[in-house]
Amino acid sequence: MNWELILKYLPRLAEGAWLTLELVGIAVVVGLLIAIPLGLARTSRHWYVQAVPYSYIFFFRGTPLLLQLFLVYYGLAQFDAVRQGPLWPYLRDPYWCALIAMTMHTSAYIAEIIRGAIQAVPTGEVEAARALGMSRRQTIWHVVLPRAARIGLPAYSNEVILMLKASSLASTVTLLELTGMARTIIARTYMPVEIFFAAGLFYLVMTFVLVQVFRLLERWLRVDMLQGR
Amino acid sequence: MNFDLYGFGPALLAGTWMTIQLALTSLVVGLMLGLLGALAKTSPYRVLRWLGDAYSTLVRGVPELLWVLLIFYGTVGAVRALGEMIGQPDLELSPFAAGVLALGLCFGSYATEVFRGALLSIPRGQREAGLALGLSRKRIFTQLVLPQMWRVALPGLGNLFMILMKDTALVSVIGLNEVMRQAQIAVTASKQPFTFFMVAAVIYLTLTVFSMLALHWFEKRANRGFGRSRA
Numbered sequence: 460m461n462w463e464l465i466l467k468y469l470p471r472l473a474e475g476a477w478l479t480l481e482l483v484g485i486a487v488v489v490g491l492l493i494a495i496p497l498g499l500a501r502t503s504r505h506w507y508v509q510a511v512p513y514s515y516i517f518f519f520r521g522t523p524l525l526l527q528l529f530l531v532y533y534g535l536a537q538f539d540a541v542r543q544g545p546l547w548p549y550l551r552d553p554y555w556c557a558l559i560a561m562t563m564h565t566s567a568y569i570a571e572i573i574r575g576a577i578q579a580v581p582t583g584e585v586e587a588a589r590a591l592g593m594s595r596r597q598t599i600w601h602v603v604l605p606r607a608a609r610i611g612l613p614a615y616s617n618e619v620i621l622m623l624k625a626s627s628l629a630s631t632v633t634l635l636e637l638t639g640m641a642r643t644i645i646a647r648t649y650m651p652v653e654i655f656f657a658a659g660l661f662y663l664v665m666t667f668v669l670v671q672v673f674r675l676l677e678r679w680l681r682v683d684m685l686q687g688r
Numbered sequence: 689m690n691f692d693l694y695g696f697g698p699a700l701l702a703g704t705w706m707t708i709q710l711a712l713t714s715l716v717v718g719l720m721l722g723l724l725g726a727l728a729k730t731s732p733y734r735v736l737r738w739l740g741d742a743y744s745t746l747v748r749g750v751p752e753l754l755w756v757l758l759i760f761y762g763t764v765g766a767v768r769a770l771g772e773m774i775g776q777p778d779l780e781l782s783p784f785a786a787g788v789l790a791l792g793l794c795f796g797s798y799a800t801e802v803f804r805g806a807l808l809s810i811p812r813g814q815r816e817a818g819l820a821l822g823l824s825r826k827r828i829f830t831q832l833v834l835p836q837m838w839r840v841a842l843p844g845l846g847n848l849f850m851i852l853m854k855d856t857a858l859v860s861v862i863g864l865n866e867v868m869r870q871a872q873i874a875v876t877a878s879k880q881p882f883t884f885f886m887v888a889a890v891i892y893l894t895l896t897v898f899s900m901l902a903l904h905w906f907e908k909r910a911n912r913g914f915g916r917s918r919a
Contacts, residue, residue, distance in 0.1 A: 521896040522889045523857035534882035624751035638754055651761040655754060663749040
């Protein structure tokens with residue numbers, strides 16, 4: 460193992476790791492915002508409200524992220540309307556394409572987490588809120604969502620860590636995030652074992668830190684206090 | 689849209705078959721690794737427990753794509769050295785073998801947890817009963833514990849298989865001609881990226897639906913005689 464080489468390229472890898480965190484951070488936050496209405500719609504009693512989020516979730520959970528990424532990055536260019544459209548400067552930039560694909564992908568998974576969490580809110584609590592004279596909107600906003608947030612948080616933290624790993628796919632559309640940076644360095648040094656090893660360590664450390672952050676968040680939201688029913 | 693796929697239909701079909709082979713071979717490797725991992729994690733020996741923990745933590749903390757790349761590019765030197773030892777200097781890992789190793793490794797690390805949960809769900813009394821009846825430890829495991837574990841582990845393993853199926857797309861990065869790569873080849877020739885990636889998406893969705901049906905059948909079979917618990 461050539462430690463000097465690893466040390467020499469550590470700053471470049473850290474640069475890549477930073478881009479990884481940026482991509483994942485934006486994707487899971489924006490994904491969550493998109494997922495809340497999707498998840499709410501999935502719990503609807505009406506089939507026509509369920510249909511659209513169901514197809515969206517079915518597509519994004521049933522196909523590989525790599526494919527979705529290629530559909531956005533290479534696929535959209537097939538249409539002249541897109542190429543002449545106002546969004547083209549964004550849609551030909553790998554950074555934006557990776558963000559769009561990752562956000563849509565993760566929002567489908569988060570929507571399912573939210574649906575599960577909403578359905579796990581005890582019916583009695585919803586009925587109690589309604590009996591106290593809260594409107595449907597108030598019930599959702601003050602009772603169902605805060606409760607579901609705590610029920611769904613552990614699953615959401617899993618999803619964030621899965622996205623951290625999935626973000627390595629952005630390297631296939633030439634983005635220099637952690638994996639992309641590692642591959643670039645390897646192309647120059649021909650030292651795959653050392654550099655991939657170092658990149659792997661970066662991922663492990665990031666995973667570890669994220670797990671601790673979510674543990675703190677769970678404590679702050681008192682998730683464990685609400686589990687005993 | 690052109691529905692004869694510009695003559696790339698057979699290539700995509702061959703790619704689909706390759707994807708299925710890759711997924712099933714990785715599944716077998718992953719199941720074995722997962723079982724070994726679970727046994728190590730629940731073993732009375734501290735070294736084995738430590739090894740099992742290290743396996744599931746390390747492998748799950750690193751992206752699947754990185755494992756694919758690491759196993760394909762990182763083992764070139766080692767495999768060549770091994771080849772020279774056994775007198776075949778051109779020995780190298782094929783993309784298929786590297787893909788199976790990487791995906792099996794990742795599947796196994798998650799399956800370790802699923803199997804461990806299933807192992808722990810079998811009451812201790814049953815093992816003791818087996819011992820009291822004079823069964824050997826091996827027979828207790830293969831004929832008493834294993835068949836019951838299967839039923840408990842199946843839903844978890846099914847989820848993992850769905851993930852594995854989609855992760856097979858990663859092996860296209862090291863040049864295996866599965867669906868994703870066949871689609872890319874077709875795109876290069878036809879300049880119709882959206883069409884061909886959409887066709888690939890439909891293939892993956894079909895595979896997912898079929899594996900869901902298969903899983904449902906397996907679960908129904910494994911649960912013969914058990915009432916399904918309703919929460």
